[in-house]
Structure formats: structure tokens, C-alpha cells
Amino acid sequence: MKRRTFLELAGLGLANTLTPRTLAAQAAPHASPTRQDPQQTATEAYGSGHFGRWQSDAHGLPAYRYTCNQLTDPLAVLPVDKVWRSPTDHMHQVGNDRLVAIASNYGHVQVRQDEGSPKFLNDFCPEEDRYGAGIGFLADDNGFVLSTYYTGAATTFDRVFGMGYLQKRVAAHRYVVDQIVFAPYGDDPVLISQVTITNQSAQTVRPRWVEYWGCQNYQFSWRSLMESGVLPSPPTAVKRRRDFAARFSHRFRKLPGGKGLLETQTFLGRTPEEQLAWQQTQESLRAKPTGFFGGPTAPLAAGAAMEDLSPPATFLVTLDAPADNVATSGKQFFGGSIEHPPGMTASLDNDMSAEGPESAFLLERKLVLKPGESRTLSFLYGYLPEGFSADELIAKYSIEPESHWSRSCAKWKSIAPIFRTPAHLWVEREALWSSYYLRSGLTYDSFFREHILSQGASYQYLAGLQGAARDPLQHVLPFIFTDPHIVRSVLRYTLKEIQSDGSIPYAIVGYGVPMPCVYQPSDLQLWVLWVASEYVLATHDREFLQERIPLYPRHDARPDDPTVLDLLSRCFTYFTSKIGVGRHGLQRLFNGDWNDSIVYSHLTPEQREEVTPIGESVLNAAMATYVLDYYAEMLDSIDRKEQATLARAKAKDQREAVNAQWYDRWYRRAWLDEKLGWMGEKQMWLEPQPWALIGGCVPEEKIATLVTTIDELVRKPSPIGAMLLSQPDPTMKDEPGTGTNGGIFYAINGTLIWALSLENGEMAWDEWEKNTLARHAEIYPDKWFGIWSGPDAYHSSQSTQPGGTGVDFPVLNMHAHAWPLYTSVKLLGAEFRLDGIRFKPDLPLDDYEFNTPLLGFKKTAAGYSGWYAPMTAGYWHVEITLPEKIFRPLKNLTVNGKPEALRSDYGRTSFGGSSSPGAPLRWDINFGQL
Known part of the structure; x- marks a missing residue:
């Protein structure tokens, strides 16, 4: 579904929070952009776009050297609407298996942590003197101040987006500061800031360095979003989330040896106004239960919660020597100015009394540098979920602290899949980069006690949901070839979501809460069956099928709990019986399949009420022909012959039902009802066509016709991947050529590449190339998204802004990285x-x-x-x-x-x-x- 459509349905209300002061902080005069490396080859630069250049870093890994002056370059401005990020904030992902940090071209990071509920640990709100985290300030006795926050004051300011890190190299006056913020490879909830300061003058200097990491959380609260979407007046979801964060008090204490500080938070309770807002929201939902959020929110399961009332303790320490001074008030330090913080006019005052939203970590180090001398400082930031202690983490990373970055990069390099061809050297870079981005998107969910691979982008960071349930399952497909433990964890997470009636929630919000909404997709069980079957058949890890899975909402498995195999059978039964088929023998549609817009945002409430019980999905039916056969193959491998026979019979029924929906030169899309009839007769919908080929639905004599039709109608007209529709559908609410009204989706084009690989290898390779980041950057070099990461969908050539996307959060969607990786295997025709x-x-x-x-x-x-x-x-x-x-x-x-x-x-x-x-x-x- 087009992301903007989703946010509109949800009534997100993420009002633009960019005040004049915010814009002033991000629009200071700036020196000229960094000059390009003249030795960089054209091959290395392929796919670089306007905003920088691809290069190999010191570790032999791909890195993007960001050279754009976003403060003056008009191409850097994205017309952000109702979002809390700046129109010129270009984002990179820094993460490991435990956390994700969103790194900005302005130099700051924000750490996302999911235990307890998804949240940022470091809010970015300049009008309140909160600047995220991971920035530092250098000052000397002459009053000179140099910052690694991008204000334009430095003579040069180089930025590198790397695999696992953000590097900032700043030079001005007599100093060079090289700061690398990275997530050490592995599962530790920490980041390291490695700062090298060089004295370029001919005199001995005595600078001070202050390291800043904010402490105010920002929770991706679905409750706040519901309130802003249901209640008739402000505040917005962003304001409600920040008001909620202000209800925590902060307490700081020094860690032994003067290493740094540890911070804990205590919830002060909700205000009467907050309690009333939730009560009014529920009353409104009770009065109108047919809206997006459905009726009143059901009582939460034991242990589940909409928000985290006990955020984890956080800490910041120096690893190589004690801190000289500390402070904890960001407001007092910044005093309204990121360019010239009053807190840098003198040493930090060691006041740790800050208790409110101004709370922050500020550690000071005093240096003496001889002419030409460099000194490297190492800082460790982390949070403390269950099972981790500050002492153990500090001790671990205090050993040879300057070596951690190179060791982490070496590990990223060693685990990455290799896909290379001398004819296109950039392909290897693309595979390495996407494998990092995908793996670094992992976090840990403490409710389900599993690692999870969120879709990211607006779904995670704006709406605050872990979903849809099909999406993490798509993302783990490439890990079947590299990291089977990740596949098992995501499958367990999904199986633990299953409700008592056998349904799978559309998404999870907060701490283990099935998302309150009206969506009931009819395809989720298919994804579980597919990924589990492929995992077992590929790895022959049949023992996984016998693992016991605790039933929602319990955490610990009991001897009488169902096994993985039992729950797969439950998914099969739910899909074939509860969802079942309609009058044409096709799988029923409910109020959406993969395409959430096909019913809910496409039809009126009255039409939805008619369609939901009887609508049928050609997409689901075509997908089922392959998935149920594949599930049967997996059952055969463990001698479950009777169940396998039943699955094959269901697949055969769907194959016959799909084959009956051949229309002109393609397959229809969906049956709605007697009045609305068939979708997919006036134009070809791409969604079911690849699955029809993959599932063997297409008679031999029609295969060439279907492949040619796909090529002519949706592939050739588009330079960056096939379009969802041969021509826009005027009945859809999305603008023509955008979202599900003719946009370009990784999740659909992934199946297209797979299908084409079975029939036409040259066409499959062309489609794979078209869907890469490098191709988007070459065709649309002036768009910053689509170079190092991307959205789930682009606008097609049918739109007024081809190559664009929904603007609120246009990167960090894991589809952009998972599908090119997975389909690189399908290009081999591997099965x-x-x-x-x-x-x-x-x-x-x-x-x-x-x-x-x-x-x-x-x-x-x-x-x-x-x-x-x-x-x-x-x-x-x-x-x-x-x-x-x-x-x-x-x-x-x-x-x-x-x-x-x-x-x-x-x-x-x-x-x-x-x-x-x-x-x-x-x-x-x-x-x-x-």
C-alpha cells in the first residue's frame, strides 16, 4: 500500500515541527562541498547520484562519501509534509543485531531500541535543545569552537556512510577532528564513538572535547497516534509522544573510576489530560466502530502494554581514560545555540541535577597536543536490557578500544554474501551493501523474546508498528543462505503472534499488542508456510519443526504447547478453511490481500461491507499454487504424506481456479461482488502474473503471451522496474503512477524477476538490474533516496514525479535490500x-x-x-x-x-x-x- 495512504487512514497527525529556530539551526552558511577524489574510477562511481560518491573504505568495504551541501543545494530539499524531520535531513542506518541508529547528514544519530516497545533513546528537537546523540565539540583557550554537528562553521566537513558506521571529518583553524560512530558487530546494545583530534599548528595546544548523547526518549506510541487520529483537535501524535516522554524523571550517577555516567528513568504517571484523551478516544471508537482503528481497544493481554513505562538505563563512558568533567543538562549546555554553545565557554560544572526533558550525557576530556600530534578518544554509549550489565560491557570494550572499529568492519566483510560479475563490478558492492543494511535492521523484541527484522521506514519510525506480519518474513528470505538462526527467530516471532482463533495480527505495536485496526489481510498464513518450508528444505533443519512455541501471550514454552509443525498446520487450516474460497473457487479476499488498498482504501464503507465476505483474490490463489505445493514438499521430507496430499490437492484446485481467470492477455486481479465485478479487465495488474508463472498456472501455449504482455505493458515503459498497473485505475484513491495505482514495488518485482528467470534469463537479469539502487541513482541522480537505501515503492513513469516516493520517510525500508539479495539466487534458477x-x-x-x-x-x-x-x-x-x-x-x-x-x-x-x-x-x- 502507498505509505501516505496508510498514514492518512491512521490519521497520523505528525505535524511539521520545524520552527523558525529549528530551521535556523539547520540552515547556517556553509563552506563549499568537499571535492571529489580524482582517482575514483567510473566503475566505483556508478550509481552515486548527485549527493556524493561510492568508494571503498580502509577496510575494503563499500562506503558512500556524502559531499552535498544540503544547506544551500536546492536538490537536497524534500518537501516534507507533517513529519518531525528536516526537509534536508538525509538518513543512513547504523546498526548491529540488537539496535539501530539513524544517522543524519547533519552528524547526529538517534538510537532505536525495541525492548519494552520501539523507541528512540535520544530525541531530536532543536527548539528544546535536544540534538539526538553522537556529536562532539572541541574548544581551546582562544574561544574557538569546532563541532561535529553540521552547521557550516568548519572549513571542511566530510561525511562517510559506511557499513556499520557514520564518519565525520571536520577541519578548521588549527584542528582536524575525525569522529566515527559505529555499532560493534554482534548483539551488544552499544555504540562506540571514536574521536581522533589532530593539532595541525606549530604550537602546543590544550583543547577540550565534550561528547554529547541525549537522554530523552521518543516512543513510537500507537496510542498517541490513535488519539491524534480519532480526537477532533490537536495535539498531534508527535506532540503527544513528547508530552508522554516528559512524564519521566531522570536520575544520573557517576560510574566507578570516573569513567562516565549512568542514567535511569522513572515514570511519573499520566496527567489527567492524558487519561481523559484516551477515555474520549475509546468513546469515539465505540460510537463509530467502522473506522480505521475499528471499535474500542480490546483489553490488553497479560504483560502487554502500549508504551514502555520502564525504559532501560543508559550510560556513556570513556574507554581510554577517566572523564575530566561531566554535566547533564542539554538546555544549559546549548542555551539555544548549536553553533556556539555557552557550555563550551568553560569546563563542564559536574552538575548532575537535571531531571526533565533537558537531561543529557555530557563528558569532557582535556588534552595536550604537541605540534602535529594526534590523540584518539573512545566513548561507549549503551543501554541495559535484561541480561546485560554496564560493568561487563565497559570491561569488554575497554580492551584495545581503538581496534574495535576495524575488527567490526572485518566481521561485516566476512559474513556478507558474494554476488559478482566482471561485466558489472558495481553488482558486488550492491550485494555487500544490501546484506549489511538488511542485517543491521535487526532488533530484539523482549515481549516475544526474539530478534525481529522490521520493515522500517514510515511504518516503524512514524506509525510505530511492526508489520505487516508478512514483511519480516520477506526480509529473512536472504538469510536462509547466510544466517539460519535469524530465520528461525523471525519465524518463531511470527508463530508466537498467532491468536487463539488461528489468525495472525496485521502488526504488533507497543509491547506485544496486536495493532488495533480494521485490516484483516488474507495472505499472512501463506507467507509463514512459504518461508518455513523454504528454510527446512534448504537447510534440512528438520529439528526446528519440533520446537515448542508458547501460545500468545505467554513467553515460556510448555510440554503441551504446539510445535512449529503444529502451528504450520494451523496456518494451513486457517488459510484453507477459515479464509477459504469464494464462488469462483479462488481464495477469499477479506478486506485486503498483499495490497491493503485493494478493498479498504479503494471502496466506500458500504462497498467494503459487501465485498469483505465474498471477494476473491487471484493474487492469493496464484501464490497458493506454489506455496501449498512447496509446503507439501516439505511435509514429504518428514514423511507426512497424508497432509502433503491434502496440500497438493488444495494447490491443484487453486491452479484450476486461476487458470480460469485468463482475460485477453493476462490474468484478472480480483473479484469484488456482483455490482463491482472483476478488477483487472480494463488494465493488467502485475501482482498475480508472476505467481501464475511460478505456480505453474499458465498453460504452455500462453506463457509466451503473458511474458510478452508483461514486458510490453509494465516493464519496457519503466526504467527502474516494472509498474504495478499497465495504466492507472481511476477508481483507486492513490494518484496515477503512485502507490498501488501504478507505482513500482520491490515486493512484486522480486516475484517478477523470479518468474522471468524461469522463462527468459535475459529479461530476468534486466529486471534485476532495473530494481537496484545503482540503477535508480543513475536514472534519477537528483533524488537522494534510492542511492544508499530506498522506500518500499517508487512513483512510476505514469506519475507526475517519476522516480519519487512518499516523502515523509523515503529510506530504510528493508524491501529495498531484501528482494535484490533474494532474487540474485533466483537468477540462478535455484530451487x-x-x-x-x-x-x-x-x-x-x-x-x-x-x-x-x-x-x-x-x-x-x-x-x-x-x-x-x-x-x-x-x-x-x-x-x-x-x-x-x-x-x-x-x-x-x-x-x-x-x-x-x-x-x-x-x-x-x-x-x-x-x-x-x-x-x-x-x-x-x-x-x-x-
């Missing part, structure tokens, strides 16, 4: 089966390589080679299908180092071999060069 793996590579490339811990596939001038390494030992069959003209010259086959006869059946060969943990099944097919 896991109960006894091994099949490949059908048809890429128009002479040389390429895909390399992950689970599988590898390589093509060179010598031939083809690869490996397969499931988690359990076994004997596996490998099947490879190539065009006959390519296969014919191949001469030799070796399996696990031993020659075998190479047999072919019209370009198809199969062979088998054993593997065990640490010893993959390896094979090589060549043209005779032994």
Missing part, C-alpha cells in the same frame, strides 16, 4: 527440493559467481562449479538445466573431487553426493580443461 537442489541458470553473463555459506554457484570460461552445504549430513541430488547449445560442449563432471560420467537429457543433468557440516558437496562441470 530447493526434499532431496537436494535444482539450478536453471540462464543469465546473459559470461562470468559470474554467487557465494554464501549454504550454497555457491560459479560460471567461468572453463565451465560451471558450485557447492551445497545443508546443516545436516546427507546425500543430496543436484540437477542443472542449461540451454542445449551451452550444455553440449561440456565434457567433464567431478563430484567431491571424483570424476563421474556427465549425462544429459536435453540440457539437463543430475548427479548426487554427500555433505556433512564443514564438508560441503562440491561439484565441477567443465569444457575439458582438467
Whole structure:
């Protein structure tokens, strides 16, 4: 669904909080942009866009050197509407397996922490002297002040967005400051700020450095959003969230050895006005239960909560030496000026009495630097969820603190999948970068006690929801090849969401609360069945199926709790019986399928009431043909023959029902009711077409017609990926060419790439390229989003702003990174089966390589080679299908180092071999060069 449509439905009310003072703080005069590196090659720069350049960092990893002067460059301005971020705030993601920090081109970061409920630990609100975190200030005895917050005062200000870090290099007067804020690889709830200060003068200098990290939380409260969406007058959701944060008192104490400070918060209770607002919200919902939020909010399950009333303690310490002085009042330090904070005119006063929203960490270090001398300071910021202690974390990171950055980067490099081709060197960068972005989006949910991979972007950071439930399941698909423990965790999270009636909530908000709303998507169970089946078939981790899953809302499993396999069966039963089929034999639609707009925001309330009980989804039916067959394959692998037979029968029924919906040159989209009839006759909807090909719904004689139609109507007209509609639908509420009225979606084009790889490798490769960040940056270089991260959907050439997107939060959507990674495997025609793996590579490339811990596939001038390494030992069959003209010259086959006869059946060969943990099944097919 188009994100703006969602926010409008929710009545978000995120009013623009940019006061004149805020804008002044972010619009100071600035020096000229950093000059480009003349040695950078055109290949490295491909996909860089207007705002900087791609480069390799000191660790051999891709990094984006941001060079735009966003204070004066008109292209940096995004027309933000009703959002709390500046129109020129361009964001990068810094994270590990525990936390995510949103890094700004202005130099600050905000740490997102999900235990207790999703929130920022460091609010950014300049009009209240709150500047996020991770910035520092240098001052000397002459009154000179240099900051790593981007105000324009520095002679130069370089910014690098890296894998796991934000680097800021600032130079002015006699000083150079190089600050790197990074998330150490792993699962620790910490960030490190590494600051190197260099004296460029010919005299000894005695500067002071003050490190700033804010302490005021900002919770992504769904309750605040409900109140702002239901009640007829302000305050907005942003104001309500900040008012709620102001109801916490702060207490600081010094940590042993003068290392730094620890802060704890205490909830003071809700004001009478806050309590009345919630009461009035519920009364309004009771009076009108048909709106977006549904009726009055149901009583929360035991332990669940809309907000976190006990945020975790946070700390800031120096790792290499004690702090010289401290302070805790951001308001007193900044005094209304980020350019010349009055707190830098003298040493910090060691006052720790701040208790309210002004609370902050301020640590001071005093230095003596000889001419040309450099000194590196290391600071550790963290929070303390259950199971972590400040003493242990500080001790761990106090060991060789200057080495942590390089070690962290080396780890990121070692775990990344490799996808490379000499013909397009930027492809390897794209794969490395997206693998980092995807993995760094992980956080930990303490209600479900699992790691989770949020969709991010506006859904997470503006609306405050973890959803839809299908989205984390999409995001973990690439981790099947690299990190199976992440797949298991996200699957467990989803299974733990299942309610007593077998339904899966659209999303989770707060602390374990099923999101109060009217959405009842009809496709969520399909995603669970698909991802679980693919995981088991790919890794052969059948033990996972026997894990006990505690029923919502309990946390600990009991001996009589259902297993993973039991809950998959429950999903199958819910999908086939509770959702069931309609009069045309197609899966029912409810009030939406993947496309939340197809019913709810498309139809009137009266029409929705008619359609919801009887509508049918060709998309769901087409997807079910593949997923239910795949689920049956997984059941076969554990000898559940009866259940497998039933699943295949259901898939067959859906295949026949889909095939009956062929219209002109494509498949219809959905049946609504007798009055509204069929969607997808006046224009082709792309959504069901790829699944029809993947699921084997399309008769042989119609495949070429469908592929050609897709190519002509939605692929060729678009330079950055296929459009959702062949032409806009005037009955949809989204503007033409935007959102689900003809926009461009990673989640749909991912399935298109997969489908095309089965029929036309050249077209599949072209579509994969079109959906990359690099292609968007080349076609639309003047848009800052789509270079290093992107949204879930772009505006298409059917819109008035092609290449654009919903503006409120246009990056950090994990679809932009998950689908290009997953479909790189599908380009190989890879398919896991109960006894091994099949490949059908048809890429128009002479040389390429895909390399992950689970599988590898390589093509060179010598031939083809690869490996397969499931988690359990076994004997596996490998099947490879190539065009006959390519296969014919191949001469030799070796399996696990031993020659075998190479047999072919019209370009198809199969062979088998054993593997065990640490010893993959390896094979090589060549043209005779032994």
C-alpha cells in the first residue's frame, strides 16, 4: 500500500515541527562541498547520484562519501509534509543485531531500541535543545569552537556512510577532528564513538572535547497516534509522544573510576489530560466502530502494554581514560545555540541535577597536543536490557578500544554474501551493501523474546508498528543462505503472534499488542508456510519443526504447547478453511490481500461491507499454487504424506481456479461482488502474473503471451522496474503512477524477476538490474533516496514525479535490500527440493559467481562449479538445466573431487553426493580443461 495512504487512514497527525529556530539551526552558511577524489574510477562511481560518491573504505568495504551541501543545494530539499524531520535531513542506518541508529547528514544519530516497545533513546528537537546523540565539540583557550554537528562553521566537513558506521571529518583553524560512530558487530546494545583530534599548528595546544548523547526518549506510541487520529483537535501524535516522554524523571550517577555516567528513568504517571484523551478516544471508537482503528481497544493481554513505562538505563563512558568533567543538562549546555554553545565557554560544572526533558550525557576530556600530534578518544554509549550489565560491557570494550572499529568492519566483510560479475563490478558492492543494511535492521523484541527484522521506514519510525506480519518474513528470505538462526527467530516471532482463533495480527505495536485496526489481510498464513518450508528444505533443519512455541501471550514454552509443525498446520487450516474460497473457487479476499488498498482504501464503507465476505483474490490463489505445493514438499521430507496430499490437492484446485481467470492477455486481479465485478479487465495488474508463472498456472501455449504482455505493458515503459498497473485505475484513491495505482514495488518485482528467470534469463537479469539502487541513482541522480537505501515503492513513469516516493520517510525500508539479495539466487534458477537442489541458470553473463555459506554457484570460461552445504549430513541430488547449445560442449563432471560420467537429457543433468557440516558437496562441470 502507498505509505501516505496508510498514514492518512491512521490519521497520523505528525505535524511539521520545524520552527523558525529549528530551521535556523539547520540552515547556517556553509563552506563549499568537499571535492571529489580524482582517482575514483567510473566503475566505483556508478550509481552515486548527485549527493556524493561510492568508494571503498580502509577496510575494503563499500562506503558512500556524502559531499552535498544540503544547506544551500536546492536538490537536497524534500518537501516534507507533517513529519518531525528536516526537509534536508538525509538518513543512513547504523546498526548491529540488537539496535539501530539513524544517522543524519547533519552528524547526529538517534538510537532505536525495541525492548519494552520501539523507541528512540535520544530525541531530536532543536527548539528544546535536544540534538539526538553522537556529536562532539572541541574548544581551546582562544574561544574557538569546532563541532561535529553540521552547521557550516568548519572549513571542511566530510561525511562517510559506511557499513556499520557514520564518519565525520571536520577541519578548521588549527584542528582536524575525525569522529566515527559505529555499532560493534554482534548483539551488544552499544555504540562506540571514536574521536581522533589532530593539532595541525606549530604550537602546543590544550583543547577540550565534550561528547554529547541525549537522554530523552521518543516512543513510537500507537496510542498517541490513535488519539491524534480519532480526537477532533490537536495535539498531534508527535506532540503527544513528547508530552508522554516528559512524564519521566531522570536520575544520573557517576560510574566507578570516573569513567562516565549512568542514567535511569522513572515514570511519573499520566496527567489527567492524558487519561481523559484516551477515555474520549475509546468513546469515539465505540460510537463509530467502522473506522480505521475499528471499535474500542480490546483489553490488553497479560504483560502487554502500549508504551514502555520502564525504559532501560543508559550510560556513556570513556574507554581510554577517566572523564575530566561531566554535566547533564542539554538546555544549559546549548542555551539555544548549536553553533556556539555557552557550555563550551568553560569546563563542564559536574552538575548532575537535571531531571526533565533537558537531561543529557555530557563528558569532557582535556588534552595536550604537541605540534602535529594526534590523540584518539573512545566513548561507549549503551543501554541495559535484561541480561546485560554496564560493568561487563565497559570491561569488554575497554580492551584495545581503538581496534574495535576495524575488527567490526572485518566481521561485516566476512559474513556478507558474494554476488559478482566482471561485466558489472558495481553488482558486488550492491550485494555487500544490501546484506549489511538488511542485517543491521535487526532488533530484539523482549515481549516475544526474539530478534525481529522490521520493515522500517514510515511504518516503524512514524506509525510505530511492526508489520505487516508478512514483511519480516520477506526480509529473512536472504538469510536462509547466510544466517539460519535469524530465520528461525523471525519465524518463531511470527508463530508466537498467532491468536487463539488461528489468525495472525496485521502488526504488533507497543509491547506485544496486536495493532488495533480494521485490516484483516488474507495472505499472512501463506507467507509463514512459504518461508518455513523454504528454510527446512534448504537447510534440512528438520529439528526446528519440533520446537515448542508458547501460545500468545505467554513467553515460556510448555510440554503441551504446539510445535512449529503444529502451528504450520494451523496456518494451513486457517488459510484453507477459515479464509477459504469464494464462488469462483479462488481464495477469499477479506478486506485486503498483499495490497491493503485493494478493498479498504479503494471502496466506500458500504462497498467494503459487501465485498469483505465474498471477494476473491487471484493474487492469493496464484501464490497458493506454489506455496501449498512447496509446503507439501516439505511435509514429504518428514514423511507426512497424508497432509502433503491434502496440500497438493488444495494447490491443484487453486491452479484450476486461476487458470480460469485468463482475460485477453493476462490474468484478472480480483473479484469484488456482483455490482463491482472483476478488477483487472480494463488494465493488467502485475501482482498475480508472476505467481501464475511460478505456480505453474499458465498453460504452455500462453506463457509466451503473458511474458510478452508483461514486458510490453509494465516493464519496457519503466526504467527502474516494472509498474504495478499497465495504466492507472481511476477508481483507486492513490494518484496515477503512485502507490498501488501504478507505482513500482520491490515486493512484486522480486516475484517478477523470479518468474522471468524461469522463462527468459535475459529479461530476468534486466529486471534485476532495473530494481537496484545503482540503477535508480543513475536514472534519477537528483533524488537522494534510492542511492544508499530506498522506500518500499517508487512513483512510476505514469506519475507526475517519476522516480519519487512518499516523502515523509523515503529510506530504510528493508524491501529495498531484501528482494535484490533474494532474487540474485533466483537468477540462478535455484530451487530447493526434499532431496537436494535444482539450478536453471540462464543469465546473459559470461562470468559470474554467487557465494554464501549454504550454497555457491560459479560460471567461468572453463565451465560451471558450485557447492551445497545443508546443516545436516546427507546425500543430496543436484540437477542443472542449461540451454542445449551451452550444455553440449561440456565434457567433464567431478563430484567431491571424483570424476563421474556427465549425462544429459536435453540440457539437463543430475548427479548426487554427500555433505556433512564443514564438508560441503562440491561439484565441477567443465569444457575439458582438467
